[in-house]
Amino acid sequence: MRVIVESEKSCGLEEQEGSGVELLCVVRNLLKKIKRRVLVGDKVLVGSIDWVDRRGMIENVFERKSEVLDPPVANVDHLLVLFSLDQPKLEEFSLTRFLVEAESTRIPVTLALNKAELVDKETVTSWKSKLRSWGYDPIICSVETKDGLDSLQFNLRDQISVIVGPSGVGKSSLINALRSNHFGFGPAEVDDWSSSILGSKWLEDQRVGEVSARSGRGKHTTRHVSLLPLSGGGHVADTPGFNQPSLLKVTKQSLALCFPEVRKILLNSQPLKCAFSNCLHIGEPGCLVKTEWERHPYYLQLLDEIKIREEFQ
Ligand code: GDP
Ligand code: ZN
CATH class of the missing domain: 3.40.50.300 (P-loop containing nucleotide triphosphate hydrolases)
Structure with a gap:
């Protein structure tokens, strides 16, 4: 089953792709203890399922093939x-x-x-x-x-x-536009998960959480992320990402590979390599990448930024 809506309190899961929330789950304490946060998009193992009330417990999280942090x-x-x-x-x-x-x-x-x-x-x-x-x-x-x-x-x-x-x-x-499918390609086939019975139950769970949190720690808004099914x-x-690209995952050496026009040169010319294994492609002798590509000035600017960050780390 896949998590399609998640907050600190609970998760909404779907079994069949695109069918919306089918099960409401809390996360097993043991998983929380080992700081295994369940994310939207995760495939999970569910136990203690009560099919009448549509409740269950997330027992484990399957290995992720990728992960985005924001959102x-x-x-x-x-x-x-x-x-x-x-x-x-x-x-x-x-x-x-x-x-x-x-x-x-x-x-x-x-x-x-x-x-x-x-x-x-x-x-x-x-x-x-x-x-x-x-x-x-x-x-x-x-x-x-x-x-x-x-x-x-x-x-x-x-x-x-x-x-x-x-x-x-x-x-x-x-x-x-994509969620409502109101752009003239057939009727709206996609239901908003939150308008389904389970979806509104999930939202209700969140509100209960908010009230108790409010009385204890002042105003508290529960942030949640969800995946919206698309008709196609x-x-x-539901939340856009990368408000401010921090480039924290980019190193001096990996930066060039984040430019497809350079990546193509570096990967297509294998087994040939730049003369220096730590080449930054800024005009070193024996470099495979020329410096007269259009985005080279931007590359240099980002390289400087990363160099400064790495020095202070
Ligand atoms: P976001 O900050 O990237 O989420 O942008 P919004 O979706 O809030 O849109 C910002 C503004 O651009 C809003 O006033 C939208 O109505 C407007 N907008 C969105 N798409 C278009 C478009 O295709 N053409 C025009 N002219 N305005 C658009
Ligand atoms: Zn090089």
Whole structure:
């Protein structure tokens, strides 16, 4: 069974993909003691199931194939990096930071550019060709006009995805559009998990928790993360991620591999390697990567930032 909604108090699980919350569970104390936090997206082993009341207990968590920390989601298959072409303007360095943070997770990345209706065709074409040279084939979309949402839906099918990007680009609007399926491709087939009987029971559990927490420790809001089933199959996290890409998982040596245009050179030329095993590809003799690639200045800027961080660690 998979956890599709999680908070400190309890988890909502589904057995069949896309069927919504089917079982409400608490986490076994032993798991808590060994600090094994259960995350949304986790596949879990459930015991003590009461099928009448639809309650159970999470006994164990299966190994994760990936994990994102912001928002906390396990077994993420796919990251959708969303930027807007305008309002806010698409900015190369900011986009690079988000892409590098996404690539550093080693989870497959798709890039989408929203608010397409705000710019002319030439602008879109020139961004597309630039981004192709960076190793991306962006999906151009507009939540406003619904253009491109079918491609996005297709792209998210049968996977667990997290949408990441800066504020104001339309992440929440996109999540809402994808969850309600109100964009003209057939009737809304997806029920909101929270409107189901078990979903509202789960929310009720949370509120009970809040009241007691409030009387003890003042105002306390229970944060929860959930996975929303999509009509095309697959799930998307209800909370967008990477508000501020910290690049904490990126090292001096791994940075180059977070740029697809460089990764391609380094991986395709194997068994050939740069002359120095610790090459940072900044013009060392015998380096396979030339310095005249478009994002090289951004690479240098991020490399400096990481060097400073590593020195102070
Ligand atoms: P988030 O901060 O990334 O979650 O962005 P929001 O979803 O809150 O959207 C920010 C603003 O952009 C809101 O006013 C949305 O209505 C607007 N917005 C979202 N998508 C589009 C779009 O495709 N075109 C235009 N013009 N505005 C959009
Ligand atoms: Zn090199």
